[in-house]
Amino acid sequence: MSDQRHVANDEIGAARAVGPEAVRRGLAAVRTGTALPLAAPIRNGVGYGLVGRAAPVHLMIRTGADYAAGLPERAGFGYADDVITLPTHGATHVDALAHVWRDGLMYNGFPAREVTSRGARHLGIDRMPPIVTRGVVVDTCPGGVRSPADPVHRDELAALVADAGVDLEPGDALLVRTGWLAAALAGDADSTSWPGLHHDCATWLAERQVVLVGADNPAVEVFPSFDPACQVPLHIELIRGHGVYLAELMALDALCAAGRPEFLFVLSPLPLVGAVGSPVAPVAVV
Secondary structure (H helix, E strand, O other): OOOOOOOOOOOOHHHHHOOHHHHHHHHHOOOOOOEEEOEOOOEOOEOOOOOOOOOOEEEEEEOHHHHHOOOOOEOOEOOOEEEEEOOOOOOOEEEOOOOOOEOOEOHHHOEHHHEEOOEEOOOOHHHOOOEEEEEEEEEOOOOOOOOOOOOEOHHHHHHHHHHOOOOOOOOOEEEEEOOHHHHHHOOOOOOOOEOOEOHHHHHHHHHOOOOEEEEOOOOOEOEOOOOOOOOOHHHHHHHHHHOOEEEEOEOOHHHHHOOOOEEEEEEOOOOOOOOOEEEOOOEEEO
8 A cells, every 4th residue: 555645735636637738638538519417316315225324315495385375475486495415425426535544644644633523624525626637438347237246457447448449647537337326226236245446456547647536336446345454445545545536426327328438527526614525416528
């Protein structure tokens, strides 16, 4: 496991590689101008069964029925309003650099004690800038669902990217389809294990200086992991070791069906001050 300290007091990690050149590379990848949403639906009471991550609660706090029952319209109009409660990691989301640590240290040497009951004093999701860059997508199991017993190893991931005819460049985002989310939405997925990347992919990804790795599963990496010493070794190596962001529970089926392995990728977290993750609604423009 690496413990790179790129820049003193740096809190944005790999996002430093997303400059004008990366943005222009993403724009140059657009061919049809079609925008594809990459977020899974958020429905009241429907979650993924993940431990510690309750299902969303969506409540209407003003409706047309209120006016039908006698609430008068004021100043010539009526309105509806609502509220939602959900875990920041319970829908399509991106992890903050404060999300994980090892030996008491987070990315860039910040101590884990900086994450308190009031939130993260450093490396919170509010420090993450918007990501506008080139995205690259690979499908590890076209038309199906990969098995958790068959993690995606480094050589296979490299081959999938090569087969897509793309060379990953600093600041790119790599998205990986496993088929798990589609199965979950159909009620057929196991919430205690899922397919994903083996932790031997971490060094290869870090060497290419990707800004973000996303997947259609709950953790990007396979779970249970194949590392007897750590439950989430890819998280530790990429987030803690290199400041690479992980985006999870992404809807990638339509993107893979579009047949465009490279595209403009746009993702921006909610500016939740001190949060260690944020729901997101990323977009691919193909």
